[in-house]
Amino acid sequence: MRPIRMILSLTAAAVLSACASMGEQLPKAQLASASTMTGALQTRATAAWPTEAWWETLGDQQLNRLISHALESAPSLAVAKARIDRAHALTGLTEGENGPQLSLNAEADSIHFQRNYIYPPPLGGTTDSTGRLALDGSWELDFFGKHRAELDAALSQELAARYEAQAVALALSARITRSYVQLAHEYESIKLLDATLAQRQALLDLNRKRTTAGLDAASDSRLANASLSSVRQEKLAAQERIALLNNQLAALAGAGPDLAQTIKAPTLRTDAQIALPSDLPVELVSRRADIAAQRARVEGAMRNIDAAKTLFYPNVNLTAFIGFQSIGLDKLLQADSRTIGIGPALHLPIFDGGTLRSNLRVSEAAFNGDVAQYNGLIVDAVHEVADAATSQQAVERQLAEQAIAQDEVTHAEKLATLRYSHGLGNELAVLVAQDRVLSQQRLRLDLQTRQQLAWVDLNRALGGGFHTNNIPAAH
Numbered sequence: 001m002r003p004i005r006m007i008l009s010l011t012a013a014a015v016l017s018a019c020a021s022m023g024e025q026l027p028k029a030q031l032a033s034a035s036t037m038t039g040a041l042q043t044r045a046t047a048a049w050p051t052e053a054w055w056e057t058l059g060d061q062q063l064n065r066l067i068s069h070a071l072e073s074a075p076s077l078a079v080a081k082a083r084i085d086r087a088h089a090l091t092g093l094t095e096g097e098n099g100p101q102l103s104l105n106a107e108a109d110s111i112h113f114q115r116n117y118i119y120p121p122p123l124g125g126t127t128d129s130t131g132r133l134a135l136d137g138s139w140e141l142d143f144f145g146k147h148r149a150e151l152d153a154a155l156s157q158e159l160a161a162r163y164e165a166q167a168v169a170l171a172l173s174a175r176i177t178r179s180y181v182q183l184a185h186e187y188e189s190i191k192l193l194d195a196t197l198a199q200r201q202a203l204l205d206l207n208r209k210r211t212t213a214g215l216d217a218a219s220d221s222r223l224a225n226a227s228l229s230s231v232r233q234e235k236l237a238a239q240e241r242i243a244l245l246n247n248q249l250a251a252l253a254g255a256g257p258d259l260a261q262t263i264k265a266p267t268l269r270t271d272a273q274i275a276l277p278s279d280l281p282v283e284l285v286s287r288r289a290d291i292a293a294q295r296a297r298v299e300g301a302m303r304n305i306d307a308a309k310t311l312f313y314p315n316v317n318l319t320a321f322i323g324f325q326s327i328g329l330d331k332l333l334q335a336d337s338r339t340i341g342i343g344p345a346l347h348l349p350i351f352d353g354g355t356l357r358s359n360l361r362v363s364e365a366a367f368n369g370d371v372a373q374y375n376g377l378i379v380d381a382v383h384e385v386a387d388a389a390t391s392q393q394a395v396e397r398q399l400a401e402q403a404i405a406q407d408e409v410t411h412a413e414k415l416a417t418l419r420y421s422h423g424l425g426n427e428l429a430v431l432v433a434q435d436r437v438l439s440q441q442r443l444r445l446d447l448q449t450r451q452q453l454a455w456v457d458l459n460r461a462l463g464g465g466f467h468t469n470n471i472p473a474a475h
Contacts, residue, residue, distance in 0.1 A: 028364070029371035029372060031298065031374060031375065050459045050462050052464070054465055055173060057269070057272045058269050060266055060267050062263065062264060062266065063180050063266065066252075066253050066263075067173050067177070069253045069254065069259075070173070070253040070254055071169055071172070071173070073254030073255065075254060076172060077165065077168055080164060080165035080168045080169075081165060084158070084162055086161075087158035087161040088161075094150050095151055098146075098147035098150060098151065099139075100138070101137060101139070102135060102136070103135070103136050104134075104135055104136075105133075105135075105136055106132070107131065108131045109129065109130050110128070111127065111128065112127045113125065113126055123327070128327055128328055129328060130326070130328075131324070131325070131328075131332040132324070133324045133325075134321045134324065135321065135322050135323055136319075136320075137320045138317055138320075139317070140315065140316070141316045141317070144310040144313045145306065146310035146311070149310065150303070150307045152300070153301075153304045153307065154300075155300075156299045156303065157296070159296040160294070160300065161293075163290075163292045163293035164289070164293045166289035167288075167290040167293060170289060170464040174459070174460040177456045179249050180249065181449060181452045181453055182453075183242060183249070183263075184265075184268050185446075186242045186245065187242065188445050189442070190235060190238050192438060192441055192442050193234055193238065194235070195438055196231050197232065199438060200227055200228045202431055206431065246260040272452070272455055284378065284382065285378075287462060287467060288381055288462075288466065290377060291381060295374060297373075297374075298371055298374050301363070301367035301370045304363045304366065304367070305360070311360075314347065314348045315347040316345070317344065319341075319342070319344075320342040322340045322341075323339060324338055324339065325337060325339045381461065384460075385458065385461040385462060387457070387461075388454050389458060391450070391454040391457070392451060392455060392458060395447055403444075405440055406440040406441070409436040409440050412436070413437050416429045416433040
């Protein structure tokens, strides 16, 4: 019990004595609250959050396979997983370094023992070998929570890496879905362009007949032919975009051109909808992986400050050894060479030239920087949700107006066809009416694509089904 009493006595004396001063601390930054930003988001009725596999709502199996392939093979996710492994290893390193240490040490030296020092004759003035074989142990007693704070900081960084991997996965799935929606738009555009080509060819044939009959100038036929070539060029451009999007999708999925060549025309549902829950701003904190990761970093930075503060207090080390020690290697393993010892060691900083204070300031500045980053993420997240919701609602209103316009031109095209069939109108009026119908169909396709892209952005901005409860804790 004597060593324990000695440790307690030394610690008490150290705490009561003077030690290095922490000085004036930096002002501590405050975490922003998402609940202060509710006004811009009260635009929709309460609804469920996105599911974890939110893209499956679009009902396209090819898209599901592409994202599944990406989540298994994409290099960006491999990098994120490597960061998790590194953070986990650093946690183990921190835990191991702060625990009891035991090592087996063997030493042998040849020494000249000075005659005028502590070695009496006949040893003094001679040269001999010394040997030591012992188990050495040490344990830094965590009276002020330094080890606990360092371990908690490492665990927070590991948890942040796990959350960050989820953020990378969401960004990847959103990019693939956006590209896939654009691919669907290009395929539908080609269908409309084919219909437009047929209509423009009919218009060109009619112009040539009228020019031959002397009813139109030759310039009208040339203009009609130029319009036909323009549509052919649009179709070629759409085919190029399809090839590029296929290559992009293959690359995002972690594959090469071979996969790109197997991608077929998408078959997406066009009625996918998502509404904003009424408690959106507060829930953003836990529903977005990037925000959760930054919150974990803030907590880790806070624990680093705690660890930096403990360096101003006494450090008590308990050391012990047991083994053999002798002068002359031939005597090393004899019973009389046995040695054993245990005792405390105390380190108390009093004057260090400002090193400890600077170290504390570094930790405080890192904490303030992490808090500022967290606050920025909150602002960006609410902004992204507001933008996606605004775009989705604006497109819905535009689609409603476009539907009215499309009904009108469709009705006008039917009347023109009916008049022509009864000899009351001419073929030119029918073709012009058909051109207006096709223009409205192209406009509707563009609006539907914008609506789907806004839906993708809203799913991503809402966290894509992520929740901290679904992520295993770091150990």
